[in-house]
Amino acid sequence: MPKIEVFPLVGIPEVRKGSDLARMILDAASTHSFAFKNRDIVVVKQKVVSKAEGRLVRLASVAPTRRALALAAKEGKDPKVVELILRESVRVVRTGHGVIITETRQGFVCANSGIDQSNVPKGYVALLPLSPDATAKRLRARLQASTRRRLAVVITDTFGRPWRNGQTDVAIGSSGIAPLVSYAGRRDRFGYRLKVTEPAVVDEVAGAAELAAGKLDQIPVAVVRGVRYDDGDDGVASLIMDPERDLFR
Amino acid sequence: MPKIEVFPLVGIPEVRKGSDLARMILDAASTHSFAFKNRDIVVVKQKVVSKAEGRLVRLASVAPTRRALALAAKEGKDPKVVELILRESVRVVRTGHGVIITETRQGFVCANSGIDQSNVPKGYVALLPLSPDATAKRLRARLQASTRRRLAVVITDTFGRPWRNGQTDVAIGSSGIAPLVSYAGRRDRFGYRLKVTEPAVVDEVAGAAELAAGKLDQIPVAVVRGVRYDDGDDGVASLIMDPERDLFR
16 A cells, blocks of 8 residues: 655745745755655645735725624724625624634635734735635646646645634645545445545645644645545535535525 | 655454454554554544444344434435434434434534444444544553554544535544644744644544545555644543534534
């Protein structure tokens, strides 16, 4: 059985608006003699994508609406941050205990519309990338062209979840990898036909990369090697549950 | 930066009631010349724990109550399975589209009280282990005594989640590893004090192990190496969110 390996890619410099992420990844790999192999999965944290794509907002430039002021007072949050949370969302799912859970414009249900203040310059916040699947696709094309390897790209963010404490990294964008592995219809060793088993491989890859990169180490890129995955370019948008089937709306 | 490695442990024979899982793991490692190292995390799938602990139930032996019959009819499920789902739960969280989401006696919120029919003999279902943290603790003691290595143990199951299609493996029991890594109070490179970042490292380890072991391959054990984790023996029970803070009850 092949093992899986997760390599943190050290040496990515501070990312700014307009930074060429593909170039930075290739340079860091080259500097550290890291050679990409076919079917490696390049995992990139949302924060550097948001920075490169100019998705930092200076809080001083934000004028909160009355709705944002009221919600901010209720949840004990900065009204300017709440204003951005509302702007980046299509609906508010739950609020309480200082938490605002929304459905983002990209379709993700998460705290604070995915906006956060860590690892960004003081006075700024980072919004989610507008279209993480498209970013993954562009990044993949660049990385494949330079390395001449068959690669996949996954963009990740750190989300909480209901019922359990703590957060895990999950995929918010992907290219070159089917987000789900479908076992539906296959049979187990007892001949039982598997009905609904569809491992969300992109989310497990995201978590594995987080284990290698960590939060404080300023390592925004990891490479996951050895995962058996299906080819596919549906992106993480295809993971979003049909509202008709969603029991938690 | 150290890499992370995930080794599927091949060669575990079919597990039956009373099987000595620790012995089976040690034998499989020995057969394949796999040498445990200090701080390796041994990840074991729920199904083999349930089998070893006699948590298979013959469906023919189950008499459904009226409540189970009604819910089974509504959701198009086997009344005997629904009876077991209800017995294994402390409350029903949501039902619909053929899915019954409960809070289990162990405190997990998941589909069908974690009961499933794959990879078990025909006519049987597997219930969750009664106390997966205790199982992890016992297994860890046995494995450490034999290998003379400092190990951690994580027991995993496959759970769906709201809002996203597919499932991921998550931890249901652990020993020798703090389930959360707390960054609260630490500062990022811009001096911002991190507030709520607590990666659920046991869940990310569970997902990483699933990537290596897969569903159909009959590999119920994987070893994860290279993860930086805190020592701790609170178990996965400590991950269960305080109902007072849970916005999705």
